[in-house]
Amino acid sequence: MTRKAALVIGGGIAGIQASIDLANMGIQVYLVEKNPSIGGRMAQLDKTFPTNDCAMCILAPKMIECANHENIRLLTYSELDELTGDAGRFKAKITKKARFIEEDKCVGCGECAEKCPTKVNDDFNAGLGKRKAIYKFFPQAVPSTYVIDPDYCRTLNGKKCGVCEKICKAKAVNYEQKDEVLTIEIGAVILASGFDLYNVAPLTEYGWGKIKNVLTAMQFERMICASGPTGGHLKRPSDDKEPERLAFIQCVGSRDIRHKRYCSAVCCMHATKEAILAHEHCPGLSSTIFYMDMRAVGKGFQEYVQRAKDQYAVEYIRARPGRVTENEENQNPVIHYEDTVNREFRAEEFDMVILSQALVPAESNRSIAEKLNIGLDEFGFVSNPQGMANPFGTSRAGVFGCGFCQSPMDVPDSVVRASAAASKVAEVLASA
Numbered sequence: 001m002t003r004k005a006a007l008v009i010g011g012g013i014a015g016i017q018a019s020i021d022l023a024n025m026g027i028q029v030y031l032v033e034k035n036p037s038i039g040g041r042m043a044q045l046d047k048t049f050p051t052n053d054c055a056m057c058i059l060a061p062k063m064i065e066c067a068n069h070e071n072i073r074l075l076t077y078s079e080l081d082e083l084t085g086d087a088g089r090f091k092a093k094i095t096k097k098a099r100f101i102e103e104d105k106c107v108g109c110g111e112c113a114e115k116c117p118t119k120v121n122d123d124f125n126a127g128l129g130k131r132k133a134i135y136k137f138f139p140q141a142v143p144s145t146y147v148i149d150p151d152y153c154r155t156l157n158g159k160k161c162g163v164c165e166k167i168c169k170a171k172a173v174n175y176e177q178k179d180e181v182l183t184i185e186i187g188a189v190i191l192a193s194g195f196d197l198y199n200v201a202p203l204t205e206y207g208w209g210k211i212k213n214v215l216t217a218m219q220f221e222r223m224i225c226a227s228g229p230t231g232g233h234l235k236r237p238s239d240d241k242e243p244e245r246l247a248f249i250q251c252v253g254s255r256d257i258r259h260k261r262y263c264s265a266v267c268c269m270h271a272t273k274e275a276i277l278a279h280e281h282c283p284g285l286s287s288t289i290f291y292m293d294m295r296a297v298g299k300g301f302q303e304y305v306q307r308a309k310d311q312y313a314v315e316y317i318r319a320r321p322g323r324v325t326e327n328e329e330n331q332n333p334v335i336h337y338e339d340t341v342n343r344e345f346r347a348e349e350f351d352m353v354i355l356s357q358a359l360v361p362a363e364s365n366r367s368i369a370e371k372l373n374i375g376l377d378e379f380g381f382v383s384n385p386q387g388m389a390n391p392f393g394t395s396r397a398g399v400f401g402c403g404f405c406q407s408p409m410d411v412p413d414s415v416v417r418a419s420a421a422a423s424k425v426a427e428v429l430a431s432a
């Protein structure tokens with residue numbers, strides 16, 4: 001029966017969907033996620049284009065279904081070490097990292113984090129705000145177990161503390177916990193390792209990291225999210241004032257031969273969404289989106305852009321901003337750009353600037369590709385040598401890819417491809 005089992009690597013929306021589909025076909029699934037919770041990037045989003053549905057309202061029921069499904073074993077905070085064997089008869093070695101918390105005892109009350117004295121930058125909130133050294137990955141995390149960050153915990157670094165152990169009534173804290181290595185037998189593998197955000201700090205012309213009121217799109221998503229660091233209030237980082245004029249700069253690092261030549265595929269739409277949501281938060285607010293070409297290719301996407309213009313005070317300027325400076329008197333970012341329709345150079349001041357940064361394959365793709373013995377393309381996305389003949393295949397039989405790790409794509413495409421990859425796995429298992 002072990003052959004009727006599959007390994008899914010990556011617990012974003014693609015990995016979650018593939019796991020649920022496989023499990024519903026009666027296949028045993030091991031879902032391996034490197035972070036302390038499943039959810040992936042979608043868990044960081046406020047709403048989703050083009051319907052403005054609440055992202056968590058779509059995602060959370062799927063996360064819970066994964067956790068409760070009798071055919072799914074969730075291995076969070078875990079990574080693949082090695083895959084041996086062939087399609088139909090693989091063996092995988094997986095390391096489940098120590099959380100320093102007993103998962104079956106933690107009730108997720110959060111008292112430990114309240115009392116923990118160590119604050120660190122909160123990656124889930126894209127660096128806006130802080131979390132503690134003992135933390136829950138995000139409020140709706142699945143599993144909802146806390147985790148101790150060994151890089152920052154005082155006790156784990158030989159200093160005097162032990163506060164969380166003392167405060168935990170469930171006796172769940174265990175500083176002695178060790179990593180666990182598991183070996184599982186599976187017939188097929190799906191890689192759904194998603195994407196990372198391109199580091200825009202080296203693109204100094206845009207001023208991110210120097211000009212306080214220049215944010216990335218992911219920082220903005222977290223800011224407008226009710227569960228985010230500002231409780232959903234739109235505020236300028238420099239003075240907490242509500243902004244009145246926003247600017248979005250598209251293709252920051254994408255479609256740029258100095259950085260990433262490819263189109264990140266979702267940014268025209270997420271910038272439009274963020275501008276619409278900003279207007280809903282602050283009805284007097286207007287937005288300008290500086291774009292190269294408007295890529296609104298999807299059902300209802302062009303209509304969404306039109307609605308943004310007609311109903312939400314969003315202006316689109318075809319331009320390539322070359323530089324962002326700061327007005328030192330009011331901390332307003334100033335965008336210097338060429339309007340490529342009217343062939344004019346201009347400088348315009350805004351309250352906040354949001355950069356649509358390039359989206360890149362997950363940093364861990366190189367090492368995971370080595371372990372899986374599969375090829376990547378020139379950018380680091382999972383390559384698909386058989387092309388249209390097997391769109392989800394990789395260079396190794398029995399190993400499939402789906403979602404953003406294959407190429408930039410939005411949530412609906414990731415879900416469709418996840419279901420398709422699951423059906424390919426079912427084919428492999430049926431014939432094994």
Ligand SMILES: Cc1cc2nc3c(=O)[nH]c(=O)nc-3n(C[C@H](O)[C@H](O)[C@H](O)COP(=O)(O)OP(=O)(O)OC[C@H]3O[C@@H](n4cnc5c(N)ncnc54)[C@H](O)[C@@H]3O)c2cc1C
Nearest residue numbers: 010012013014034040041048049193194195403404410411
């Ligand atoms: C600012 C922004 C706004 C967006 N807004 C929208 C929107 O409104 N609508 C929409 O449709 N799309 C939107 N998107 C795109 C959307 O986020 C992606 O389409 C979607 O997240 C892709 O899902 P995925 O599961 O393929 O990847 P991810 O969400 O990246 O999930 C991948 C998962 O794999 C895990 N992982 C990675 N490597 C490993 C490893 N080696 N081992 C184990 N686990 C691993 C990661 O931790 C992660 O949990 C937006 C993107 C951005 C950046």
